Amino acid sequence: MSTGAANRTIWDDACLAAAVVAVAPHAVGGIVLRARAGPVRDAWLDLLKSLMGPTKPLRRLPLNVGDDRLLGGLDLSATLAQGRPVAERGLLADANGGVLVIPSAERLDGGRTARIVRTIDYGRVEMERDGLSAKLPARFGVVAFDEGAEPDETAPTALKDRLAIWLMLDGLSLRDTSIAPDWPSRVASARATLAxxxxxxxxxxxxxxxxxxxxxxxxxxxxxxxxxxxxxxxxxxxxxxxxxxxxxxxxxxxxxxxxxxxxEETPDEENGPEPEPQQAAAPETTDPGGEDTSPEQAxxxxxxxxxxxxxxxxxxxxxxxxxxxxxxxxxAPPSQGKAGANQASKLRGRPAGVRRGEPRNGNVLSLIETLRAAAPMQLIRQRLRGGPHLLADGRQRIEIRADDFRIARFKQKTSSTTIFVVDASGSSALHRLAEAKGAVEIILSECYVRRDSVALIAFRGTTAETLLPPTRSLTRAQRSLAGLPGGGGTPLATAIDSAMQLAAAQKQKGISPTVVVLTDGKANIDRAGKPGRRAAMADAHTVAEGFRGLGINALLIDTSPRRNAEAEALATVMGARYLPLPHADSTRLSQAVFAARRDTDERSGSRT
Amino acid sequence: MPAIFPFSAIVGQDEMKLALLIAAIDQSVGGVLVFGDRGTGKSTTVRALAALLPPMPVVGGCRFNCAPGTGCTHTQGAETAATAPVPVVDLPLGATEDRVVGALDLERALVHGQKAFEPGLLARAHRGFLYIDEVNLLEDHLVDLLLDVAASGENVVEREGLSVRHPAKFVLVGTGNPEEGELRPQLLDRFGMSVEVRTPEDLKTRIEVVRRRDDFERNPDVFNARFADDEQRLRNHIVAARERVPGIPTSDHALERAAQLCSDVGTDGLRGELTLVRAARAVAALEGASEIDDAHLRRVAPMALRHRLRRTPLSSPDSGARVERAVADLFGGSGERLVI
Known part of the structure; x- marks a missing residue:
């Protein structure tokens, strides 16, 4: 099949998908379209619009939408003007009966995803905000445009799971979209038939x-x-x-x-090469036929x-x-369910609600929320005063008391990520690797209590691999550490390099990184991936100097059987604290990590 | 009000169903934490439970669901008897603090200039269930607030010139997905029971799940009528079990076994033992037994203890398996899984 023909088939499917969504948006959940912004995507959206018909709403979700616009809340200006509480509907309620379009769905964060997903599941919005309580119908389909650049940069799994149709539009040209079906009447009659x-x-x-x-x-x-x-x-x-x-x-x-x-075999005999843990694929349940399923088993x-x-x-x-x-x-295929882009945006000091408090000690007054708090009290305060407080020009003054002050709350900016760099080479003999894992375990539990993120880089052979990007999920950390194999050369320079890049990226996001290197310091693979002790050690030291230049705090845990001069020297060059593992019990380990982290805190503190 | 999927029509997920039934029979067992895969019917099950429970007696007109004869001061004149459905209150993400704890009644303040208290979700959940989907995504200041009220059973509001306190005893039901982040240990401990749910893998079960869901969605009334008898039977069971609970003694034997089990698996604090015994009593009551025996303890041990184990990050994520092993060691036998 030629590319053109294949593309037209994709377009045909896309048209059909648009019709399906238009007929029953909520029943099918919606569609994930892997497509960048562009004429093809616009053509598809136009088609969907025409198929939906003029009466069904189509709402676009701004990526950084706040709860007041998403879920609804008190309409402040209308409330002040009318002197009674006026509710404002949110986007989700507005989309009822139609479609909610989410551009750049791959960047939707966990909180917003959860709110949308819950609304889909319940078919209604439950608004418990600003003194208002309402349940509004919100049965809509979702059109998620997934614009991820990397294969694993996709819309949140929780959302995708609820949208029936997944399609890739990337690679189509406008030419392929020339034939747009004229189906509005078919869609209308299908709605009736479906009932x-x-x-x-x-x-x-x-x-x-x-x-x-x-x-x-x-x-x-x-x-x-x-x-x-x-x-x-x-x-x-x-x-x-x-x-x-x-x-x-x-x-x-x-x-x-x-x-x-x-x-290739019939699906009830596939215990062959498939490593899938689900033995369930084989319906070899022996009891002959469940009560009411058997007659239709034909x-x-x-x-x-x-x-x-x-x-x-x-x-x-x-x-x-x-x-x-x-x-x-x-x-086994890689597991889905990366929180991916969520993590970053969640931590970038985004406003996280307001609370009562005074605008001092660096707290920021939230003007709108303060007005919102003062609004209901106006009449009461006027009564207490014995009449409205009038300004010289006759306008009425809004009475605000200290009680009304609301300050904006931001998500903690001081969160930190501990990056583990684990030497899994042959020189760190296998039992040492087990001990290193043990050490990581102890530090991990500290991170768990402190709700810090952790990341894991392992190095062996000729490369260093980021096994786990920064995450707060202990479950994921456990999994990737448990599956860490050992053996091979010691590409120490490459490892420090990877750690440095990851740490720098974290810093840019306003997260303070702490790097914990577990190694015996015996590098034997240089930066280019070639074996040779001398070059490897020289490279390691060069990279380590660069590392120190970035001012990232680090701890080097020496995993060799006894105190080892090479590892200690490396620690000095890196500007890292040094701790020989043979002497490290759990208390000393966590003390060392805390000390390293304190350095971090002090540094970031002195800068601001 | 959209139709609600019947509790007895939920396929599988026995542990989650049992935990919720235990909480419904004896509130003092504490909340239920449900962790697991997406699409396993977590929220469906909780809402189904609400529809299943028999209505509770309340003081007529009381906005705080006070039980008759408990000195309700929220109504004027003599107490009148009434019934109300057991509340299952959703705490949606994005709820603001004023709606959770209660605040000034906006309508009355704006229109009439009167200061009056508008009860929040905590008041509405009194004597019922407070359900939080994706509890790990709830904002920290709300979590702290909830823990505080859940521990004291009372909600104290001091804001906007109002000073109100009212009872707020509820069973906290939270769901979450461990891949999206961990819960703070302090929060974990507040839940009496925790269960882990998985998507059924057995093909036959899956087909049945899909069929029932489909039947329900196409014609909820017909579907619900099909399960009406089952629902009534289960409802009667719950009512009978509640009456039986106070009569089931806490034997020394049961206490000893519970203490032994807790020390074997290494849980912190007394809360574990207490929950274990209470949950076992609720199961005994559900089965119509007159005392707590080993089988009851055994059945509830994983859900009462799995979230209380001192966690080291590298221990197997399935801490339930650890509890089951300890159970098997203590009670003997293979530790075969028991189902409802």
Whole structure:
């Protein structure tokens, strides 16, 4: 198939997807479109708009939207003008019955994601804000434009999980979009048909089995595939979904979620090379037929094959190659669910609500919130005074008391990240690696209590690898540390270099980094990745000097069996505290880390 | 009001259901923390529980859900008897503090210039459940406030010239996803029980989940009618169990076993033992037993203790397995999983 033809097929699917969303936005949840801003995306959005019809709302979510606009709240100016509380609806309630468009969805943070996701699940907004309490219907579909540059930079998993259709529009040109279907009437009649559609009872089974064969963990996927199949049938004027609908639904919903390829054998015999921990893929439950599922079990194996083939066609070529490779290597696919971009924006000193307090000691007065607090008291205060307080020109003065002062609260800026750089080379013999892991464990538990982020860099062979980008999730830290293998050369220079870059990046975000290096200091791989002790040590020292220049606080834990001059010298060059592990019990370890961190705090303190 | 998925129609998730039933039978066991995968029906289950519980007697007209005969001072004149559904109050993310604790009644202040207290979510949740989805994303100052009230059972409001105190005893139910960040240990400890839920992996179960969800969404009334008998049966069970709880003694044997178990798995503080015994009593009551035996303790041990283990970051994330091993060691046997 030529690229042009393939692109037109993608566009056809995109058109169909727009129609599906337009018919039943809330039932199908919506769509994740991997597409940069541009004419193709605009063309698609225009199509969706025309299919939705003029009466259905289409609201765009500003990425940095505040709770007052998102969920709604007190309309301050209207309240002051009318002298009674006036509620302002938020975006989510405004989108009821229509579609919420989220541009740059990959940058949506955890808090906003959680609010949106909850509204989707409940089908309504629960506003408990500014003295107002309301439950407003909010049944909408979401169109998430995912503009991530890297493959793993994507919209939040919690959101994606709820949106049935995943499509890639990247790579299409405007030419491919020339044919836009004229379906508004079809959409309108499909809405009517859908209201009394029948389900083919086999479809649920079909999608569950297909999902299992494709390694899809979420149970929402088959439910969504079912909803999409039904809408597709309705678009065709039928009240019952057929195999053809199931194929398309599998292509739109299941294919893009696949984490593995269905094995060539029939799906109930795949204990072969698959390392998947879910033995569940095999429906070999021995009890003969659950009570009410057995009569409809008459699912033809052909249907499953058709659906699987359709789904497979939708797995993008890149991912397909990746999956095939993973299979060849016998590896499990990387887990989804990175909080990714969330972390950064959450910490950048973003306003986090207000509280009562006086605007001193560096606290910032929040004027709007102060007015909001004063507004309801106006009448009461006037009464106490015996009449409104008039200014010389006859205008009425707003009475504000100290009690009304609200100060803005910001998310802590002083949070810190501890970056572990663990030597997993052969020279740090394996039992030493176990001890190093033990040391990391002790420090990790401190970080856990302090809600610090941790990151993990491991070095062995010729490279240093960031196993864990900064995270607060202990679970993830545990996993990546537990799976750390040992052996190979000691590329110390490369390791310090990686740590330096990561630390600098953290600093830029206003987070203070502390680097903890666990090594025996015996470098034998130089920066270029070539073996040789002399060059390797020289490189390590050069990088270490650069490290000291950045003024990042560091601790070097010497993992050699006894105090080792090379490691101690390296620590000095790096400007790091030195601690030989043989002498380190848990108390001393945490004291050392705290001392290093105190250095950090002092430094950042003296600068501001 | 949209239709609510019936409790008895929820497929699997036995541990979560049991924990919620225990909390419904004996409030003093404490809150429930539900950690787990997305799409496992966490919030569906909690809302289903609300619909399942029998209505509770209240003082007519009292805005604080006071029980009759507890010296309610929130109404004028003589107490009148009434019933109200057990409240399950959602604390949505983005709620402001004034709505959580209660504040000046805006309408009355603005229109009539009167100072009056408008109860908040804490008042509404009194004698019921306070449900927080994604509890790990809740702002810290709200968390502190909640912990304070949950511990004292009373909400004290001093703001905007108002000075109000009212009872606020509720069962805290929180959900979260461990991948999104950890909970502070102080918060963890406040929950009586914690359960971990997973997406069912067994194909047959998954098909049943999808079917029921689909049936419900297409025709909620028909679906709910199908489960009406089951719901009523379960409701009767709960009512009977509540009546039985006070009559089930705390035997020395049960106390000893609980203490032993807690010291074996290494939990801090007495809270664990207390929760263990109370939860076991609730299970005994649910089963119609007249005393707490080992089977009851065994069944609740993982949910009562797993979040109280002294955590070292590298211990297995599934601390439930650790508890189960200790249970098996103490009570003998293979520690087979028990289900409702």
């Amino acid at each position: 009394n559609s029948d389900a083919d009872p086999n479809l649920a089974t079909l999608f569950c089995e297909a999902g299992a064969a494709l390694g899809i963990g979420s149970i929402r996927a088959p439910i969504q595939a079912l909803a999409v199949a039904r809408v597709l049938a309705a678009l065709d004027g039928r009240s019952m979904a057929a195999t053809g609908d199931a194929e398309i639904a599998a292509r739109l919903v299941l294919g893009p979620r696949a984490t593995r390829l269905p094995s 699912l033809s194996p052909d249907d499953l094959e058709l659906v699987l083939a359709a789904a497979q066609a939708a797995i993008p070529a890149l991912i397909l190659a990746d999956l095939a490779q993973q299979r060849a290597l016998g590896r």
